[in-house]
Amino acid sequence: MNFASQIIQYVFTGLTLGSIYALVALGFTMIYNSTAIINLAQGEFVMLGGLLMVFFTLVLKLPMAIGFLATVLAVTAIGALFERLAIHPLKNASLITLIIITLAGSILFRGIAMFLWGKDPYVLPSFGSEQPIQLWGAAIQPQILWVLGITVFVVLGITFFFKRTLVGKAMTACAFNPLAARLVGINVRKMVLISFGVSAALGAVAGVIITPITLMEYDRGPLLALKGFSAAVLGGLGSPPGAIAAGFLIGLLESLGAGLISSGYKDAIALFVLLLVLWIKPTGLFGSREESELKKF
Amino acid sequence: MTRKDLKALLIIAAGIAVFPWVFGGNQYFVSLLVFLGLNAITTMGLSLLMGYAGQISLGHAAFLGIGAYASGILTTKYGLHPLAAFLAGVLLSAGVAVLVGKPTLRLKGHYMAVATLGFGEIVFIAFNELSSLTGGPSGLSNIPPLSCGGVAVEGTPFLYLVWVVVFAVLAFSLNVINSRVGRALRAVHGSELAANAMGVDAARYKLKVFVLSAVYASMAGSLYAHFLAFISPNAFSLMFSILLLMMVVIGGSQTIWGAVLGAAILTLLPEYLRSLEDFEVLAYGAILLAVLLFMPQGILEGVRRLFARREGRGR
Numbered sequence: 001m002n003f004a005s006q007i008i009q010y011v012f013t014g015l016t017l018g019s020i021y022a023l024v025a026l027g028f029t030m031i032y033n034s035t036a037i038i039n040l041a042q043g044e045f046v047m048l049g050g051l052l053m054v055f056f057t058l059v060l061k062l063p064m065a066i067g068f069l070a071t072v073l074a075v076t077a078i079g080a081l082f083e084r085l086a087i088h089p090l091k092n093a094s095l096i097t098l099i100i101i102t103l104a105g106s107i108l109f110r111g112i113a114m115f116l117w118g119k120d121p122y123v124l125p126s127f128g129s130e131q132p133i134q135l136w137g138a139a140i141q142p143q144i145l146w147v148l149g150i151t152v153f154v155v156l157g158i159t160f161f162f163k164r165t166l167v168g169k170a171m172t173a174c175a176f177n178p179l180a181a182r183l184v185g186i187n188v189r190k191m192v193l194i195s196f197g198v199s200a201a202l203g204a205v206a207g208v209i210i211t212p213i214t215l216m217e218y219d220r221g222p223l224l225a226l227k228g229f230s231a232a233v234l235g236g237l238g239s240p241p242g243a244i245a246a247g248f249l250i251g252l253l254e255s256l257g258a259g260l261i262s263s264g265y266k267d268a269i270a271l272f273v274l275l276l277v278l279w280i281k282p283t284g285l286f287g288s289r290e291e292s293e294l295k296k297f
Numbered sequence: 298m299t300r301k302d303l304k305a306l307l308i309i310a311a312g313i314a315v316f317p318w319v320f321g322g323n324q325y326f327v328s329l330l331v332f333l334g335l336n337a338i339t340t341m342g343l344s345l346l347m348g349y350a351g352q353i354s355l356g357h358a359a360f361l362g363i364g365a366y367a368s369g370i371l372t373t374k375y376g377l378h379p380l381a382a383f384l385a386g387v388l389l390s391a392g393v394a395v396l397v398g399k400p401t402l403r404l405k406g407h408y409m410a411v412a413t414l415g416f417g418e419i420v421f422i423a424f425n426e427l428s429s430l431t432g433g434p435s436g437l438s439n440i441p442p443l444s445c446g447g448v449a450v451e452g453t454p455f456l457y458l459v460w461v462v463v464f465a466v467l468a469f470s471l472n473v474i475n476s477r478v479g480r481a482l483r484a485v486h487g488s489e490l491a492a493n494a495m496g497v498d499a500a501r502y503k504l505k506v507f508v509l510s511a512v513y514a515s516m517a518g519s520l521y522a523h524f525l526a527f528i529s530p531n532a533f534s535l536m537f538s539i540l541l542l543m544m545v546v547i548g549g550s551q552t553i554w555g556a557v558l559g560a561a562i563l564t565l566l567p568e569y570l571r572s573l574e575d576f577e578v579l580a581y582g583a584i585l586l587a588v589l590l591f592m593p594q595g596i597l598e599g600v601r602r603l604f605a606r607r608e609g610r611g612r
Contacts, residue, residue, distance in 0.1 A: 038410070086586060093593040096353060100546040101589045103539060108582030115579050226418065226535065233411045268422040271415040278412055279400045 005137030010259040011252065016144050016213065018251025019151035020046070023206035024228025025235065025243035026158065027199035033175030033238050034188075034195040037098050041082065041106035042228060043221030044113075045200045048075050049207025050216030051113060054122045064127060072204045078109075079200020083193050106221060113218035121215040124208075147209045154205055155244055161198075162240065171195060175238065227254075230274050236284030246285060250274075302471050305554065306464060313460045317453045327456050329568065331524055334459040336560040338517040340544045341470050342510030344556035347545055349479065350506045351486040352402070353410040355538050356417025360390045360511040362424055362533030364518025369437045369528050370430055379443045383519045390515035391508050398507040403500050417538050424530035436529030443523040459520055463557075466513055470553050473509070478502060547588055549595020558597050 024042055031039040052074050056067035086101050093101075126143035133140045161168040173181040174191045182188050206224075207216065231250045235242025250270045258266035277285060313330070320326045339361060346352050367386030371377040377385070401412040424431050431437060442449040443458070450458055473479050484492035485499045492499050522528050540563065548559020566584065570577045592599025 086590065089590060090593050096347065096550070097546060097589060097593045099353075100543060101586065103543065104582055104585035104589055106582075107578065108586055111577070111579030111582045115575055222535065226414065229411070230415065233408075262426075264426040265422060268419045271418050275412060275415045275419075278408060278415075282408060 002137060006259065007256075008136055008138040009140075010255045012138065012140050012144055013259075014252035014255030015248065016147050016210075016251070017254055018248035019147050020206045020210050020224065020247075021227045021231045021251050022244040022247025023151060023154065023202050024224055025231035025247045026155075026240060027202040028229055028232040029235075029238060029240050029243045030171075030195045030199045030202070032232070034171060034178075034192050035087070035098075036095060037087070037102065038229065039196075039199065040099060040103040040225060041109060041221075042199065042203055043223070043225030044106045044109035045075055045079060045203025046207040046210070046224050047113060047216060047218065047221045048078060048109065049204030050124070050211035050220075051117050051122060051207075051218070052204070053208040053211060054117075054124050054216070057124070068208055071208055072201050075204035075207075076197045076201040079203075080193055080197040082200075083196035087192070087196070088189070106225075110218055110221060117218055119218060121217040122211070123215055124211040126212040141213065143209075143212045147213070150205065150209050154202065158198075158202075158240065167191075167194060227270070230271065234274050234277055234284055236286040239284070239286050242284060242286030249285075299471075299475075302554075306467060310460070310464060313457070317456065324452075327453060328524075329564065331456055331459050333561055333564040334456075334463045335517040335521050335524075336541070336544060336564050337463050337557045338466050338520075339514045339541055340548070340556040340560045341466055341553055342513035343541055343545045344548075344550055344553050345470055345473065345482075345506050346510045347542075348550035348552070348555075349474065349482040349486060350503045352503060352507065353542065354413040354507070354510070355410050355535070355542065356413035356415075356420070357510065357514050357541050358533040358535070358537040359413075359417040359420035360394065360514035361518035361521065361537070362420060362528075362530070363390045363393060364515030365522040365528045365533070366424065366431055366437070366518075367515075368519040368522040369440045372441050373437065373439060374430075379441065379519075379523060380445075383516070386515045386519045387512050390511045394508040394511035395504065398504045402503045402507060413538075414535070417535055421530055421534055424533065431530070434530060436527055438527045440522050440526045440528070442526065443520070455524060459524075462516060462520065466516075467553065467557070474553065478505065482506060543585065547585065547596060549597035549599075551594065551598060555595045555597040559595070562596065 024046060027042045027045065028039060031037055031042075049071055053067055053071045056062045056070050057064060060067075062070065082105055086105055087098060090098065090101070126141070127146045129142050131142065133142060133145075162172055163169075170181065170186045171191050171194065173184070173186055174188055178188050181191075210216075227250060228247070231247040232243045233246075234250065235244070235246030250273075253270045253273060254266050257269035261269065316330065317327070339357060343354060343357055346354055364383075364386040367389055368379065368382045371382035371385055372379055397412060397416050401409055425434050427433075442451050443455065444450060474482075481492065481497045481502050484495065484497055485502060489499050518533075521532075544559035544563045545556050546559070547562060548557065549555025567577070567581065570580050573580055588596060588599075594602075
C-alpha cells in the first residue's frame with residue numbers, strides 16, 4: 001500500500017470514528033442546551049443501543065430494519081425513564097449533584113448490562129455485503145458507508161427537527177433562555193424529557209451502526225462519553241453544528257495520529273488539541289462569546 | 298477549627314489509635330484503613346475545590362499518579378531518599394497544577410472540568426507510554442518502603458503515619474476555611490462577579506486552592522506507592538478521578554467532613570458488595586443513585602436534617 005492509499009484508509013477510519021463521536025456529542029449538546037447538565041451516561045446509551053440490537057436481531061431473530069427501530073425505541077424509552085426517575089424529582093439540586101447523578105446512572109446501566117450480557121464483547125453482522133470495496137488501493141468496509149450514510153441522514157433529520165418543527169423550535173428557545181421560554185408558554189420540563197429521549201435515541205443509533213465494526217461490550221460507554229464530550233466542547237458547548245464538525249475532527253485527528261505519529265499517543269493528540277483550543281479560544285471552534293456568557297455553567 | 302471540629306477529630310483519632318489493638322493488626326483491615334486515609338487526603342482537597350471554590354476537577358487521579366511515580370521512579374532508579382522523593386513529587390504536582398490551572402481558572406464553569414479531564418487522560422497515557430521511566434502498562438515494582446533514620450515504616454506504624462497526615466491535612470483545611478482565603482472562596486462560590494467587585498481576585502484564590510488540592514493528592518500518591526511497593530497506570534485512570542469526585546458528592550461537598558465520610562463509605566462499600574459478584578456493579582450504581590436522589594446534599598447533610606426534623610417533632 002503506498003502513502004496515498006494509506007491516507008485514504010486513515011481518513012475513512014477517522015470518518016467512521018468521527019460519525020460516532022459526532023452523534024454522542026450531539027446527544028451531549030441536546031441535554032446541555034435544555035438543562036445545562038453534562039449527561040455522563042451518554043456513552044451508556046451507545047452501549048445499550050449496540051447490545052439491544054444484538055438481542056433483537058440475533059436472539060429474537062427480528063429483521064435488521066425492525067430490530068434497528070425496536071432498539072432505538074427501547075433506548076429512547078430508557079432515556080426518558082431515566083429523566084423521569086432520576087433528574088425530574090430533584091428540582092432544587094445543584095448542577096454538580098445532577099451531573100454526578102448521571103454518573104451514578106451510568107454505573108447502574110453498566111451494572112445492568114454486565115448482569116444481562118456478561119463481560120464478553122458481542123458481534124453483529126454488517127448491514128449489507130461484507131466484501132471490502134477497493135478505493136485507490138485502500139480497502140473500505142461497506143459498513144463504513146452505512147455508518148456515514150446513516151449519520152448524514154440523522155444529522156439532516158435533527159436539523160429539520162430544530163428548524164422546522166414546533167417542538168424543535170421550542171427546544172431551541174429553552175436552550176437560549178429557559179425563563180423566557182416558560183413565559184411564552186413553553187413547557188420547559190417536557191422539553192427536558194424530550195431532550196433526554198432524543199439524546200438516548202442518538203446514542204442508540206450510534207451504537208447500532210458501530211457494533212458491526214468494533215463489536216460492543218458492557219463497559220464501552222465511558223471512553224465514548226469522553227470523546228463525545230471533548231467534541232461537544234471543542235465545537236463550542238451548546239452548538240449542534242459545532243458538535244458534529246468537532247466530532248469528525250476528533251475522529252480524523254485520532255485516526256491520522258494513530259497511523260502517522262503513534263498509536264499509543266492517539267488519544268493524547270486529540271485531547272492536546274482540545275486543551276490548546278480551550279486556552280486560545282475558550283468558546284470552542286464554533287461558539288460565540290456572547291452566547292457563552294449567557295450560559296449558567 | 299471550631300471546638301466541634303476538634304471534638305470530632307479527637308474521637309476519630311482515638312478510634313484509629315485503638316484499632317490495631319482490637320483487630321490485632323489484621324493485614325486486610327490495616328490496608329483498608331490505609332486506603333481510606335489516602336482517599337480522604339485527596340478528597341479533602343477536592344472538597345475545598347468543589348464545595349468552596351465551586352470548581353470540578355475530573356483529573357485528580359493524575360496528581361496522585363504524579364506523586365506516586367515521582368516517589369517510585371526517584372527512589373528505585375535514582376536512589377533518592379523517600380522523603381526527598383516525596384517532596385519532589387509535591388513540588389512537581391504543584392508546578393503542573395499552576396501550569397494547568399492558570400489558563401483554565403480564568404474561565405467559568407465546565408471549562409475546568411474539561412481541562413482537567415483532558416489533562417488527566419494525557420498524564421494517564423504518558424504513564425503508559427513512557428515505559429523506559431514508568432515501566433509502561435506493566436507498572437513499576439520494588440519501590441522501597443518509607444523509611445526514617447534507616448528504619449522502614451511498614452504495617453501498623455505506616456497506618457498511624459497515614460492518619461497523622463490525614464489529621465494534619467484536615468486541621469490545615471479547616472483552618473483554611475475559617476481564614477481570609479476561605480471567606481474569599483465562599484464569596485467566589487456565591488457570586489464570582491460580586492466577589493470581584495469586593496476586591497477578591499477570584500482567579501488567584503481558585504488557583505491557590507487548585508494547587509493545594511494537587512499537593513494533597515500528590516502526598517497521598519507518594520504514600521500509596523510506598524505502601525504497595527508497586528504502581529501501575531490503571532490506578533490513576535479517569536475512573537479513579539470520577540470515583541474521588543463521587544466520594545465528595547456522596548459525603549457532602551458543603552463541609553470538609555463530608556469528604557472524609559464519603560471517602561470512608563466509598564472505600565468500604567465495594568468491599569462489602571464484592572460477595573454479590575455479578576450484581577456488584579448493579580448494586581453499587583443503584584446505591585449511589587438512591588443516596589443522591591434522597592440526599593442530594595450528601596449523606597452528612599441528609600442525616601443532619603433527618604435528626605433535626607425528628608427533634609423538631611419531639612418538641
